[in-house]
Amino acid sequence: MSEISVTELSKELRDAIAGLEATEGLGDVGIVIRVGDGVAWVHGLTNAGFSEMLVIESGDQKIESFALNLMEDEIGAVILGDESAVSAGDKVRLKGTLLEVPVGEALLGRVVNPLGEPLDGGPAIETKHTGLVEREAIGVMGRKGVSEPLMTGIMAIDTMIPIGRGQRELIIGDRQTGKTAIAVDTMINQAKQKTGVVNIYVAIGQKLSKVARLVERLKDEGVMDQTIVVATSPADPASLLYLAPYAATAMGEYFRDNGGHALMVYDDLTKHAVAYRQMSLLLRRPPGREAFPGDVFYLHSRLLERSAKLSDELGGGSLTALPIIETQAGDISAYVPTNVISITDGQIFLETDLFYQGIRPAISVGLSVSRVGGSAQTKAIKSVSSRLRLSLAQFRELAGFAQFGSDLDDDTRKQIERGQRLTELLKQPQYQPLSIWQQVVSVYVVGNGFFDGVKVSSVREAQEALLTRLETDYKSDLDQINQGAAPTEEQLKKIEKVAASVAKGFEN
């Protein structure tokens, strides 16, 4: 090694830098052989890897794309920029990276596209952190069982189909049955209850007017500060729709990996599967059932597997997923719905009939289930909800029989009447999530018959009166219940006393 002159160190370093810049090495290069429908077919680049970024040099422009089809003779690359600028003969180089998006706190309160570029007219996202769009899900040893609740503020869900942090709970139903409303209420509840959970809403091919309305509502409710909206519209290329949930998950993983908690809302994965089908057909992949490609299951399983509750060693953060699936005429046995049902840890099934009967949220108690959320339920909720599902099921059965005959014994009549009041109680207006104590008190009072004398149509009014009275008179007790502790005998007595007095004012 030649000796370095200490006195000329600065010059030596400058020369070395200049030398390195001048000796640019050989780099892999391919050429575009044809282009169309958002896909560029590239000859060469035999070293390209799956999902690797490619740069297409078209005149002075550089257009990014990513390699999705690695075939014997050519590469199918999905173009991320302006397709019309790419033409046959353009040179294509490897960028040397996988697709990454900006992540971090800087994204909170922003509306961005799947590449992390702002759509809200605000300044560019300034963050030092980036996350891989395609990333392997965390392994078995890095995980922990779901143990903390993720309160939605919706009584029917928190009591009967509880969701835990790190769980994947599918929201499924026909169009216009209130799927997004459940997800939005859950997001609002995180802000209202100050849970510290960051919301990430992914609009996949949603009308931009709908997204704008949602953002306005989130701002009005004071939720936007802890929310990231990743939006794609039906006018965007299929490649962006395909990337949207993965990019948003990368943003959520940042919070999870730093010991925080994030909630992902994928609205909706049916449109995502359709966008992927479009891309796959254009990439000439063989179509399978309903023309979807063979790996449509893997498309969603690898996405949802990234939602997890991390072990304490990894910081104990969590990423909860609420994927949404739209069914056609209530058919949950279609290809994509069955796939996602089998991937997730339960589903909330919404029915059109219930919706038009005025039962909103229109949750079908029979078909909805939460496979792991029970272990995350707070003691307070568990203490009152254990018999709720059974009572409602019995009520439905009896109500069905009661349609055929008018003579009913006293016990049956009472059970039906209580069922009617429980059903009325579980109706909940949109944007009004309830706290833990409000849910506990409401279910306890109605479930134990304290409102049996209240007119069915007045149940909600009586509930409001009860909650207001309790909040004024017993705030410290309610705070304890709100922390998740099961109500004590003494606290229950206080609730019963107020309930009895309130019920008198609403009797038949």
Add this chain to the structure above:
Amino acid sequence: MAVRLSRRKLADYAADAIANKRPFINQLAAYLVTTKRTKEASLIVRDIELALVERGIVIADVTVARELSARLSESVNRFIADKFPKSKIYLRTSQEPKLISGLILHVNGQELDNTVRRRLTNLKASKV
């Protein structure tokens, strides 16, 4: 129906023929005409060149702004010989005044672009 041969397989066949000094051009042309793949001829040529590298024959394209000097030609030959030792090297030169200065070397699906035009494009792209 006959199985569609990939370009890579055709290229391997042709490269073997070239390395072993067997005739193949007429046979390949007939195949492309019969299978209506004549449009792929230029891509197959590129693939053959790539396949030949594995057989010790390197064909390099050098594009320069002005005529390639003997000194530069020698240094390019040396550069390629370093990268592909024990290979027979063939240089194919062409002129492109738009490059302003410098050269583009294309070999084995890789490219070395040391032209002033590329530097200007990079500067423009980085908005310096």
